[in-house]
Amino acid sequence: xxxxxxxxxxxxxxxxxxxxxxxxxxxxALAFWLNRYGFAVTVVEKAGTLREGGYPIDVRGTxxxxxxxxxxxxxxxxAHIDLRRLTFLDADGGEVASVNPxxxxxxxxxxxxxxxxxNLSDALYAAVRDDVEFLFHDSIDALDQSGHGVDVxxxxxxxxxxxxxxxxxxxxxxxxxxAFGPExxxxxxxxxCFAGFTLRNTFGLSHExxxxxxxxxxxxxxxxxxHDDVHALLNFAHPEPPLDAFRNPEAQRDLVxxxxxxxxxxxxxxxxALRDADDLFFDAVSQIRMPRWSSGRVALxxxxxxxxxxxxxxxxxxxxVGAYMLAGSLADRDHTAGFAAxxxxxxEFVTANQDQVxxxxxxxxxxxxxxxxxxxxxxxxxxxxxxxxxxxxxxALTLPEFVPMR
Ligand SMILES: Cc1cc2nc3c(=O)[nH]c(=O)nc-3n(C[C@H](O)[C@H](O)[C@H](O)COP(=O)(O)OP(=O)(O)OC[C@H]3O[C@@H](n4cnc5c(N)ncnc54)[C@H](O)[C@@H]3O)c2cc1C
Numbered sequence: 001x002x003x004x005x006x007x008x009x010x011x012x013x014x015x016x017x018x019x020x021x022x023x024x025x026x027x028x029a030l031a032f033w034l035n036r037y038g039f040a041v042t043v044v045e046k047a048g049t050l051r052e053g054g055y056p057i058d059v060r061g062t063x064x065x066x067x068x069x070x071x072x073x074x075x076x077x078x079a080h081i082d083l084r085r086l087t088f089l090d091a092d093g094g095e096v097a098s099v100n101p102x103x104x105x106x107x108x109x110x111x112x113x114x115x116x117x118x119n120l121s122d123a124l125y126a127a128v129r130d131d132v133e134f135l136f137h138d139s140i141d142a143l144d145q146s147g148h149g150v151d152v153x154x155x156x157x158x159x160x161x162x163x164x165x166x167x168x169x170x171x172x173x174x175x176x177x178x179a180f181g182p183e184x185x186x187x188x189x190x191x192x193c194f195a196g197f198t199l200r201n202t203f204g205l206s207h208e209x210x211x212x213x214x215x216x217x218x219x220x221x222x223x224x225x226x227h228d229d230v231h232a233l234l235n236f237a238h239p240e241p242p243l244d245a246f247r248n249p250e251a252q253r254d255l256v257x258x259x260x261x262x263x264x265x266x267x268x269x270x271x272x273a274l275r276d277a278d279d280l281f282f283d284a285v286s287q288i289r290m291p292r293w294s295s296g297r298v299a300l301x302x303x304x305x306x307x308x309x310x311x312x313x314x315x316x317x318x319x320x321v322g323a324y325m326l327a328g329s330l331a332d333r334d335h336t337a338g339f340a341a342x343x344x345x346x347x348e349f350v351t352a353n354q355d356q357v358x359x360x361x362x363x364x365x366x367x368x369x370x371x372x373x374x375x376x377x378x379x380x381x382x383x384x385x386x387x388x389x390x391x392x393x394x395x396a397l398t399l400p401e402f403v404p405m406r
Contacts, residue, residue, distance in 0.1 A: 015040040019152060019162040021140050022169035023050060025057075025117075026302025026319035028124035030168060031132045032070055033327030037404040041132045042162070044154065046139040046169075050125055054117035055196060055231050056081055056224055060107055061394030062349070063317035066324045067113075069399070072123040079119035081224050085208040088379055093212065093265035097379035101209070104363060104382075105313055108390045116224060120316060140165070143178045145296045164335050165298045166326070168319075171288060173304035179295045183288075190309055190357065192285040192365060193242060194235040195256045197277035199270065201230040212265045213375075216367045219260070219267050232270050234260060237367045241284040252282040285309050287354055294339035301326050306350045311357040311364070314394070318350055321397060328402030349397035356393055 016039050020027045023045035031041045059067060059076065067073050086104065088096040102109045125134075137156070144151040149161045167175025172183060180186070203210075205223035212219045216237035223230045236259045245251040253274055260267050274280065288307040293300050302319030309315070325346040330338035366372040 016164070017149075017162045018042070019044065019140075019150070019160070019165045021165070021167050021175045022173075022302075022304070023047075023121070023125065023134065023136075024168065024170060024302070024319070025120060025124065025316050026304070026323045027168035028121070028128050029066070029070070029320050029323035030166060030301055030327055032124065032128040033324055034330070035128060035131045037327060037331040037402070039330075042135065042160075043132060044135045044138050044140060046137070046155075048137045050118070050121050052118040052122075054121075056083070056114050056222065057117045057120060057316040058105070058107065058313045059113040059115070059120065059320065060314070060317050061112075061390055062397045062399060063320040064111070064113065065399050066320045067123075069324075070124075070127055072127055075123045075126075076113050076115055076120065079115040079123075081114045081116070081207070083114055083207055083209065087208065087210045088376070089210060089212040089265060090376075091212075091214045091264055096376045097382065099379060099382055107313075112390065117316070139169075140175060140178065143175075143298065145298065150297050163297065164330075167298065167300045167304045168302050168323070169304055171283070171286070171303045171307045173300065175298065176288075176290075176300055176304050179298040180290070180300075186288050186290045188287040188289050189241050190285045190287065190311065190362075191237055191239070191367070192235055192362070193238045193245075193255075194233055194283065194285060194310075195252060195274060196231065196233050196281040197274055197279055198229045199232050199273035199277070201228055203230065203266065205230055211364060212263075212267065213364075213366065213372055214263070215369045215372050216365075217260060217263065218365045219263065219265065219270060220364075221266065221270075232273065234267075234270065234274070235285070235365050236260070237365070238284075241286070245282065246284075249280055249282070252280065256282075285311060289354065293343050294335075297335050299326065299335075299339045299342070306354065308350075308354045309357060311362045312353055314353040314356065317394065318353055321349065321399075322346055324399060325397075328400065331402045331404045345400070346397070349393075352393040352396050356391070 018039050018041050020043045023043050034041050083101050086101040087098040139155045141155045142153040150165045151161050167173045206226045209222045218235045220233040221230045287309050293305045301322045326342045329342035366375045
């Protein structure tokens with residue numbers, strides 16, 4: 001072996017190894033920063049490829065600085081959706097108010113980004129794919145932390161040992177279940193369920209959202225651009241999570257159809273499209289709240305650890321900031337001290353953002369006639385001009401600079 005080869009070999013074997021489960025938002029962002037700090041990173045993703053397109057998500061406040069430091073801000077600016085109008089309708093489809101979306105979301109016009117989830121995922125993946133090992137179409141089957149590392153068995157049959165394993169596998173994280181136990185302990189149901197799917201844009205909508213409300217029910221059409229398709233969202237209050245429906249798409253369609261059976265406006269057409277939709281996404285609106293984000297050599301990041309729910313619009317931003325903070329906290333520490341520092345410096349930011357919504361109190365989805373009337377009065381009196389400053393919670397963390405271990 002040449003001296004250079006020997007050197008490379010020593011460097012490679014001494015690099016700390018990390019397995020990340022999930023290549024959504026938090027996973028590739030974490031992989032990027034860990035690779036930057038000298039870790040040997042593997043990402044395992046259960047899907048066969050990255051998911052394209054998808055619903056629009058926001059990147060705001062502190063998270064904007066993360067994507068700027070990653071060098072992907074220009075791509076994301078190109079993909080920015082530029083939603084221009086949010087129109088609220090009453091039960092008969094009459095207009096209640098039409099506002100600039102930022103006035104409600106606490107976003108900052110000209111600064112915050114709104115991109116399709118697939119565009120964000122793509123940009124993150126492109127920034128890291130040449131430096132990190134990606135295993136698509138596979139997932140963790142079992143974890144064993146008994147030795148000086150984590151022994152991982154993969155569904156595909158492989159077995160490997162890593163210094164650390166990080167769950168970035170979303171709201172219903174399998175890694176969390178394996179290392180911390182069942183989801184019920186950490187799941188905070190916010191009192192709503194939703195169905196999301198796409199349908200043909202026969203409504204003439206462009207760069208705008210239209211939202212129809214009756215107490216406890218909302219139907220939204222979201223036109224990302226002048227595209228052929230619009231994103232549909234049917235959201236409804238439900239006292240308990242409908243557990244039977246979660247694994248059964250037919251039961252989901254039946255439940256949504258029953259809840260919206262007598263609804264007006266464009267809802268009957270949306271229900272017809274729901275029957276045929278091949279991209280139906282149904283879930284409870286909920287948060288994940290955990291007393292600790294790590295257990296031994298396993299830690300969680302993004303929705304797996306602290307999903308804030310789409311009502312906050314902060315899920316992707318928390319995932320990006322959490323990934324940056326976790327990688328940086330490990331840069332010059334072992335896993336025990338690194339995980340503790342990650343939690344210590346990130347939890348307040350996470351909690352402030354999760355606290356932006358409570359049970360059943362979402363502005364977009366009032367559950368009683370009185371709350372709906374109050375919400376509509378508020379909308380009619382809303383200033384036409386969006387704020388030039390975002391919500392304090394969105395920027396409540398100033399990113400540190402991290403120095404890799406020598
Ligand atoms: C309808 C909807 C609208 C939303 N709107 C917004 C918004 O406006 N703004 C916003 O910021 N956020 C929004 N969100 C939330 C946002 O999508 C998430 O908070 C964000 O994507 C979290 O990133 P993540 O990487 O933690 O998880 P995810 O993006 O969920 O990624 C998890 C990844 O892990 C993979 N995975 C799952 N299980 C396994 C396994 N067992 N093994 C291997 N891989 C696995 C998944 O395939 C996926 O690729 C919305 C969510 C929904 C559903």
